[in-house]
Amino acid sequence: DARVTQTPRHKVTEMGQEVTMRCQPILGHNTVFWYRQTMMQGLELLAYFRNRAPLDDSGMPKDRFSAEMPDATLATLKIQPSEPRDSAVYFCASGARGRLAFFGQGTRLTVV
């Protein structure tokens, strides 16, 4: 049963600390998305990778957020330094041929 795997599922951290979220896309999918979900803003696209290259990260606060795909089986989203307003659920999703298909279960981040 193919699925997108995200780790950790939950993360509580103190303001100012670095947070790294990881995503393993479905094998063979060449497209990876990072979304953030909050009650106020709903689902926001943070970054989009195709064939490991970042094609759009305009939704990410550049000063503190960074997204990378070191290889085809791993995507990372890093926040440094973290702030309380970053508290949200972060979803990774993958797909083929540039289209979003499957979501991971998300990482619930709480910054205190």
Next chain:
Amino acid sequence: AQSVTQPDIHITVSEGASLELRCNYSYGATPYLFWYVQSPGQGLQLLLKYFSGDTLVQGIKGFEAEFKRSQSSFNLRKPSVHWSDAAEYFCAALHTGGFKTIFGAGTRLFVKA
């Protein structure tokens, strides 16, 4: 600007009753259209999608959706709701040739016995 609107923040239906969740889109051309369901603490699961062709689309879990170009709508339906259908439902759209899927704000479905 491209947008997806789900007019109902929440809906309550009785188990066994029929369901319709509304979705309207605003795009220059007809986009690809999707419905997702999200259970508490879970990611979004794709229920169905419309790319072209038959305007009535069948999905998983007994759901269907009808695309109406004249109304810019893509409403989700189910003839008989089960308690396990209680969840949040998201309509989404993707510009053909684009990559940025835009999601509606979601409709939370409550099912009463």
